[in-house]
Amino acid sequence: MISILFLAADPADASRLRLGEEFREIQEKLKLARLREHFKLELPQLSVRPADISQALLDVQPQIVHFSGHGASLGALCFENPAGKIHLVQPGALAALFEQFANQVNCVLLNACYSETQAKAIAEHIEYVIGMNQAVDDKAAIAFAIGFYQALGAGRTIEESYKLGCVQIRLQGIAEHLTPILLKGKRASVSPVLTSSIAQDKSINVLQLPPRQYREFIGRQIQLDDIENALNDTLGRWIIGIDGIGGIGKTALAREITERLLAKKSFEKVVWEQSHRDITMTKSSRGLTYDGVLDAISYQLEAFDLLQIKGKEKEARVKNLLRKYKTLVVLDNLETAQDAQNAIVNRLASILSFSKALLTSRHRFSGDVFSVHLTGLVEEDAIDLIHREAKNKNVSQVENADTNELRQLVISSSGSPLALKLVVGQLGHLPLKIVLEQLSLIHIPEDGAEEDDYVSFYKGIFMPSWKLLPENSQSLLVSMANFPAGIGGTFESLKEISGLSNSILIRSIDELWRLSLLEVEKSLSLNNIRYYLHVLTQNFILSDIVRA
Numbered sequence: 001m002i003s004i005l006f007l008a009a010d011p012a013d014a015s016r017l018r019l020g021e022e023f024r025e026i027q028e029k030l031k032l033a034r035l036r037e038h039f040k041l042e043l044p045q046l047s048v049r050p051a052d053i054s055q056a057l058l059d060v061q062p063q064i065v066h067f068s069g070h071g072a073s074l075g076a077l078c079f080e081n082p083a084g085k086i087h088l089v090q091p092g093a094l095a096a097l098f099e100q101f102a103n104q105v106n107c108v109l110l111n112a113c114y115s116e117t118q119a120k121a122i123a124e125h126i127e128y129v130i131g132m133n134q135a136v137d138d139k140a141a142i143a144f145a146i147g148f149y150q151a152l153g154a155g156r157t158i159e160e161s162y163k164l165g166c167v168q169i170r171l172q173g174i175a176e177h178l179t180p181i182l183l184k185g186k187r188a189s190v191s192p193v194l195t196s197s198i199a200q201d202k203s204i205n206v207l208q209l210p211p212r213q214y215r216e217f218i219g220r221q222i223q224l225d226d227i228e229n230a231l232n233d234t235l236g237r238w239i240i241g242i243d244g245i246g247g248i249g250k251t252a253l254a255r256e257i258t259e260r261l262l263a264k265k266s267f268e269k270v271v272w273e274q275s276h277r278d279i280t281m282t283k284s285s286r287g288l289t290y291d292g293v294l295d296a297i298s299y300q301l302e303a304f305d306l307l308q309i310k311g312k313e314k315e316a317r318v319k320n321l322l323r324k325y326k327t328l329v330v331l332d333n334l335e336t337a338q339d340a341q342n343a344i345v346n347r348l349a350s351i352l353s354f355s356k357a358l359l360t361s362r363h364r365f366s367g368d369v370f371s372v373h374l375t376g377l378v379e380e381d382a383i384d385l386i387h388r389e390a391k392n393k394n395v396s397q398v399e400n401a402d403t404n405e406l407r408q409l410v411i412s413s414s415g416s417p418l419a420l421k422l423v424v425g426q427l428g429h430l431p432l433k434i435v436l437e438q439l440s441l442i443h444i445p446e447d448g449a450e451e452d453d454y455v456s457f458y459k460g461i462f463m464p465s466w467k468l469l470p471e472n473s474q475s476l477l478v479s480m481a482n483f484p485a486g487i488g489g490t491f492e493s494l495k496e497i498s499g500l501s502n503s504i505l506i507r508s509i510d511e512l513w514r515l516s517l518l519e520v521e522k523s524l525s526l527n528n529i530r531y532y533l534h535v536l537t538q539n540f541i542l543s544d545i546v547r548a
């Protein structure tokens with residue numbers, strides 16, 4: 001959730017501004033936004049005095065701070081004094097305040113005249129700051145806000161939203177489109193080690209895709225080709241299923257294909273819905289239903305009115321939507337669905353028209369599904385993954401290992417990408433011989449193994465990694481199991497939930513990341529870093545550590 005704090009000051013001894021209107025416009029744009037659930041516009045703080053700002057930043061903990069008001073030509077911003085008259089705040093003072101919130105605030109928007117000087121000072125600490133390089137007319141300020149929040153709400157980045165704000169000024173026929181300026185500040189050093197190694201994903205901007213858990217997608221050429229051919233088949237193969245045991249790479253494969261097809265524009269729209277049973281200690285929710293699938297399609301194709309209707313009519317209207325737009329509907333983790341997998345498949349088949357569905361499940365698909373069954377990576381690709389993972393995490397031992405030893409690692413990990421990643425992490429701490437010895441004690445699941453079988457296989461791999469962790473990192477991992485798997489939390493929320501200090505938290509995150517017990521992703525929309533666990537890691541923590 002991205003929280004936006006709107007601050008306004010309109011001292012009685014300055015000319016009147018239409019601040020109420022600006023707030024209403026922002027509110028309305030966000031209410032209509034596709035991603036409205038991800039934004040929270042806090043109650044506006046009007047007539048702010050200097051002391052109110054720090055209080056509001058502490059109370060509300062916003063990611064975006066919007067100041068609307070007057071600026072003086074020498075760069076001071078006009079706040080109010082107790083009598084409601086002008087109280088000037090100098091750039092240095094405001095910058096010092098924001099320095100204290102550098103890890104929390106991503107963007108500061110100063111919608112006030114001559115605020116460039118302030119913006120520059122604040123940008124020393126905050127990643128994105130928008131200011132005005134001269135006097136700005138009231139109407140232009142509102143137009144900018146409209147364009148900016150509309151774009152943000154549609155999942156655009158801060159930079160794109162800034163540009164769309166400027167375009168909006170022009171669209172209103174106001175010749176002030178050059179006035180707002182965007183400053184990219186020095187990166188708040190939340191976690192220097194991690195930020196540099198985050199996958200840079202600039203290719204797409206479809207927000208409903210889940211975080212990408214891999215830096216480079218490795219191997220699986222046959223499956224990629226098969227599925228791509230099936231998805232391009234205009235005469236049949238409407239539903240394509242990927243099945244295989246946990247951690248084998250179903251989600252990664254589905255995500256990779258989706259990205260490739262988006263890049264080739266093979267589909268007009270993508271809907272990505274993840275079924276999950278929330279198994280955290282705090283919540284228990286049930287998986288996806290067919291009705292939920294219809295809702296996800298309506299919502300993600302922005303047919304919000306369909307969310308209100310039910311039954312056959314809804315089904316018919318969703319069918320129309322899928323006829324109107326050539327859509328790829330991806331449903332991930334169908335084994336957790338509440339309705340039977342087969343029932344969902346059959347009903348989906350009747351509404352797809354020329355759209356297609358790509359499904360993943362730990363349970364085998366049957367019937368009219370073109371199914372691809374995933375097993376471990378082939379040896380060559382598995383060894384490639386080991387090398388790249390080792391390079392990424394600075395595990396020097398792998399470079400010097402001989403091919404036979406690496407082959408042995410692949411066999412003992414059954415070629416599972418998740419298992420291989422964990423094993424490489426262990427090699428950062430332990431000699432290869434020991435790691436191989438530990439692996440030799442684990443029973444390798446056969447293809448088509450029952451859930452219990454491979455869960456105990458992963459337990460055998462997770463446990464040695466767990467034992468390598470210092471106490472603080474163990475406790476961080478346990479607290480992180482409270483977040484939904486694959487979604488996780490931000491640095492601030494990790495801090496809150498773990499109670500660790502900044503420096504210890506940074507070190508613990510790094511330790512967990514090196515062992516592949518935690519993944520990091522920078523969100524596409526905001527410069528917001530999220531840390532999350534794989535669902536199997538969460539399972540392990542909850543069932544073998546917390547409840548053991």
Ligand SMILES: Nc1ncnc2c1ncn2[C@@H]1O[C@H](COP(=O)(O)OP(=O)(O)OP(=O)(O)O)[C@@H](O)[C@H]1O
Pocket residue numbers: 212213214215216217218219220244245246247248249250251252253333362385417418421534535536
């Ligand atoms: N081909 C690949 N190249 C690089 N990384 C991969 C590949 N396949 C899987 N991975 C990585 O291995 C881990 C496990 O893969 P993934 O989450 O896709 O498995 P899954 O089959 O969807 O598991 P689950 O059934 O638990 O959802 C992830 O971190 C993923 O990014």
Ligand SMILES: [Mg+2]
Pocket residue numbers: 250251252332333
């Ligand atoms: Mg998955």
